[in-house]
Amino acid sequence: MTTQRTQDELGRPLPPLEFRAVTEAIVANVERVIEGKSAAVRLALAAMLAEGHLLIEDVPGVGKTKLAKALARSIDCTVRRIQFTPDLLPSDVTGVSVYNQESRDFEFKPGAVFANIVVGDEINRASPKTQSALLECMEERQVTVDGVTYPLQTPFMVIATQNPIEMEGTYPLPEAQRDRFTVRIAMGYPDVKSELAMLDGHGGDDRVLDLLPVSDAATVRRLIATVRGVHASDAVRQYAVSLVTTTRESPDLRLGASPRATLQLLRTARAVAALEGRDYVLPDDLQSLAVPVLAHRIIPTAEAQLSRRTTDAIVADIVRHLPIPSERQRSPYDTRGQYDPGRR
Template identity: 85%
Template sequence: MTQQTWDEVGGLLPHDEFRAASEAIVANIEQVIEGKTATVRLALAVLLAEGHLLIEDVPGVGKTKLAKALARSIDCTVRRIQFTPDLLPSDVTGVSVYNQETHDFEFRPGAVFANLVVGDEINRASPKTQSALLECMEERQVTVDGVTYQLQTPFMVIATQNPIEMEGTYPLPEAQRDRFTARIAMGYPDSHAELAMLDGHGATDPLNELRAVSDAAIVRQLIATVRQVHVADAVKQYAIDLVTATREAPDLRLGASPRATLQLLRTARAVAALEGRDYVLPDDLQALAVPVLAHRIIPTADAQLARRTTDAIVSELVHRLPLPHDRQRNPYDTRPPATGNGRAPYEPRRP
């Protein structure tokens, strides 16, 4: 998409402004999260794809800090929910309370009525409370006592959970996991990043000094811009082939859903835009296959006995699946190959 086209479409940001706004958010988060640029960019891509993020890792690696840093980088409404066994669904969605002065019930919104909802240790709440997020994550609305309330835009749930400690936890059901666009793991920092963390976090917490570098209006423009990123038919078919491969894999008893295909393409659009492209490459789908698909699938009993992880299974499927025909010329070349008209095969035609 040319610079003129970016400007002509209402509500979109010019390419330079999009890049400046997105890079400012990434740089702001990296003041708190050291050495995790790829993870930070993926978290931002999920936000711009209008999705939800599940951060799953061992304690102490910065799961909650990443969620808080992303929330504080955007000047919008933010609510934090500490999930505990005694948390009630009404604490999440809200409750109707009788007002003695008006002699009528009035609705008091719960913590989910915000642009960014940070759910800490989501698997410590009961399945009944977890299910309170199902409607708002998929339909972006909340129904209480037969009345439906629309949620604000943008809306994103960032949940954290510890996959190691299982005592006193309730594993997320498949319906809940499928509503998360991507699952990421923080991982341990390298020695240089950990040294920088000791210097930066030793005396004060940089999260306390973090200031917003964007707002909800700009994020809505970023989202609108991402929606216009071009996806060629060959790339769409490749996304379908990736998801279909999970449904036919002998090591899996449950493959990815059609919702996974849709969210894979949406996130690929966001990643392409963050990299300065207005078209999606098959490489984008390959890079996103594990974080977007792996948490949605269930391995067979034999695969579990062999200790095969869903991440490893998805990675094998990606490597076995042939690329679209245009990319088979050189599978190690991540650049879009040139065509006779000087245009990449996945790039939209210029006006």
């Protein structure tokens, strides 16, 4: 499971007003170049604050790489981009030991994965062997080369884009790697108004290059610490477990979601709650996140595939039919803003 970061590594949580100011500044900065996709931008930021990784899947030309680059440039931290191609080697990603003739010893040359944000463009155009080079670093936040383990920086996030597997020249991502991506989003085509605004604003130079950072790595660590403090009641936790367990029992699926999915579903729900100004998770948060967090991890049966049932539709049906907790999670504060333990 994901390596836990100590409170000292993350820093002190931010006050609510400062948290909101920083996150809104990041969203507004990204939306300067991404027209009409506010929900996708916020979900991408939620994945970062949940200490997860983001998979952006859609057809070419809809802004997948632009979203990844805009989010990375909005934070003053180390950013590396990897263009995945069929001839990319695992050592290009993780690094390699090179013999130094002067010292007569091997020196480790870090690969592109040694950064706070790693943008993997068209990840499914590399071979499965190269794709698997990301497994250890995405889950354990470390890289092992020639028997030596090197820790990665905090925060660490992989933002990967991929084309649908039906496109020519693509390889399907291994199940183990799909399970390590916290959230999968699809950009979709913009509406007419947004596309017209895009023509006006993007007619000249690439606007992503003009973006200036509005936050830094230290502040992001404090944002993550704030999200960790968001409360989730026993009823909400049970609902998260029920959602994931139901995918394992569904007759339409031959592989349900893993326990890792349960952890990441709740972490992302905490992030979404914090972005909406709450310090507690609602069942509605889990419902809205079920498809982007769970659908890419599950595998439908042959019968479901023949019926043209997508994993998104299967998860949506599970959410629709699964009873929500009888008592909705309430704020632990009364109408006067006073803390009331009985409201937990």
